[in-house]
Amino acid sequence: MDTRPLRIPAFRRLWLTTVVTAIGSQLTAVAVPKQVFDLTGSSGYVGLTGAVALVPLLVFGLWGGAIADTVDRRKLLMVTNTGIAVTAALLWAQAFFAVNSVWVVLVLLGVNQAFFAINMPTRSAVVARLVPEELLPPAIALQSTMSQFGAVFGPLAAGALLPVVGLSTLYLFDTVALALTLWAVWKLPAMLPLSGQVRRAGLRDVLDGFRYMATQKVLLASFVVDVIAMVAGMPRALFPEMAERTFGDPPGGGLALGWLYTAIPLGAMLIGLMSGWLTRISRHGVAVVVSIAAWGLCVFAFGLADSLWLAIVFLALAGAADMVSAIYRMAILQAASTDEMRGRMQGALTVVVAGGPRIADLSHGWAAAGVGTAVATSGGGLLVIALLVVAVMLLPAFWRYRAPVAKT
Template identity: 75%
Template sequence: MSVEAGSQRGKKRKLLKSVVVDVRPLRTPAFRRLFTGTAITAIGSQLTTVAVPKQVFDLTGSSGYVGLTGIVALVPLLVFGLWGGAIADTVDRRKLLIFGNAGIAVVSALLWAQAFFDVGSVWLVFVLLAFNQAFFAINMPTRSAIVARLIEPELLPAAAALSGTVNTFGMVFGPMAAGALMPVIGLPTLYLIDTIALVIALYAVWRLPPLPPLSGTVRAAGLKDVLDGFRYMGTQKVLLASFVVDIIAMVAGMPRALFPEMAERTFGDPPGGGLALGWLYAAIPIGSVVIGLFSGWLGRVRRQGVAVTIAICAWGLAVVGFGLSNSLWLAVVFLCLAGAADMVSAIYRQAILVMAATDEMRGRMQGAFTVVVAGGPRIADLTHGWAAAAVGTAAAATGGGVLVIVFIAIAVALLPAFWRYRAAAVTK
């Protein structure tokens, strides 16, 4: 091989590494175990995400009730997301993560039981969903806060991209698998598969090292710890603004409560569920996975406030396109574009969060992040579900996308520091 050819190959490899997702965090054994547990449950958890609203729609025949699942999930998310984040700052995070994973597995088994024995109670589904979200709200901020203790600080953005990519990868294949398998194996089996995946992942979490507070003091977390987190957040204006813009994007623009009705009544799925339902749930994550796999270039963008703002506006435009679509595949394309924009926004918002929070506050900030990221779509489930019941699914989705753009413009005008925010240094 000539020197010139070798140089060209070296340049191509360097260019490829600057574009594709950075896998260096996986060289750390502890992070690799945490990542493995996340990957195992990524698809299984999405089976339940599809199964719950589908079962509610089957029991009631109403998108309004599907939207009500948003409020049922929101209350435990608010309470246990904030409190769970505070607990994660005061106890061994490994033990707390084991508790959260085990709790989700037990609830998933109960969801399987009620569906298998055909209890037929939508209110029982709501109760189990509330418990599922309570354990989830404890689990997620703990898992996110652990990452910073397992790898070097300069690898945190890469770790966020890896975790986000594997989660959205599950969001692609989980819903597609649910749509394809539901008519074959039945809805109860989806819950059972999720339960088995959670039990397997629990072993990976068990093998993590002890992660007590850096202060060495383990104590109970109370209301004061939660309030201290809010006071700390108030001192971080750009961080606070990043939460506000994400709430706007999710509450006004997330149309997933419309998917069961649109799959059946707009895109022709049979009453028992079908591929259209799976494609609708999978489309947003497909766009997110594509961006995640080719996220290497994102670390070179320093004006992260501008990037988040543009990405959220792109999300709103894509949701408008989805609402106006009469073809399933055109709707899927617009949802994929929305997912790509959302992933860009999420990576930069997580990077801002990591840079702003100290370790003793990281659990509480991740708790607030969990409330915003997971709670916002639950409110959207309610607003979009009842809006669809009043004006139809197309108007509900299109109007939501328009509101995203309008509210983001107002928020940036009121919070100019966020628009001006620049990363302190280029990360890779």
């Protein structure tokens, strides 16, 4: 890995907060649906947690990006980190004292995700103020690798800890981890808007962000190709059926299901650990297009695989390709947008990242019901490539985009 950004004290502090919370947040992500199922015995209520989490992510992701462009981003990180920590503490309290109300859990989850939706674009927008442009790709790789580390090992840790320490303690671990990050955020430098004007953000600011995006073809294309990859090519909704009917899991679940869910973040994490070569590529637009095409090919091959371990290899390769795409797309977003719009662009990215896979769950589920999982998955991979070609033809500026030349 290229660790040069860690030599910058302010970025190192921000990165340490990501390291600490990467697994903690995943413990809560496992604990909430587990508690909801324990309280209701219904997968329908468990599915409702997805909707409860999605709505605040969509609403506050856009608004949070606008807020991040109009206030001191350090203070906003302090407020939202505190809010996330407090709601995590309340989740612990309701579990520890056996309140046994599914609606209390869902309300706290919604509030937690609202704070998270504001925190996420703010945290991303901060990076470009802490590191020079030429170090954006490795800085983003360092951040993303820790997130993927949490996605791989967090659920595994939760599964191992649940029978030992109990469900409420998972919430407590997350609360403690979040509290520890507040000091690191407090030590960051102030990051006022470059205009020096601090003000309230409203609907007009959100709409200004969309108008700005429409005029910036490179930024618009970065969102379009990401939507294509996620909506057409994310087959995770089919994992339960494929685990049982294609790869031989017992009806109650087994090894195959766990590996299918782990393979994509595992591949992403591994490419992050070997990401030093990414800084040597200047044609970021080409890199994104090629990596998304590779994602589509790997998903296509996964749909045709009848061996579990071959399927895992293709999913891991898909995760690696997606990580490369994500690093360069986020670098483009940071470098090609002005600082006064950077938070709003990150907010829009939050919406794409949160909403795209959930739309994919719906579309792949319907397709598989009609034509089967193999055709739905492989067809989605091919559709990614076809739509990607169309997008590049309509927005050729993205293909030509190069990283900014380092300032001397």
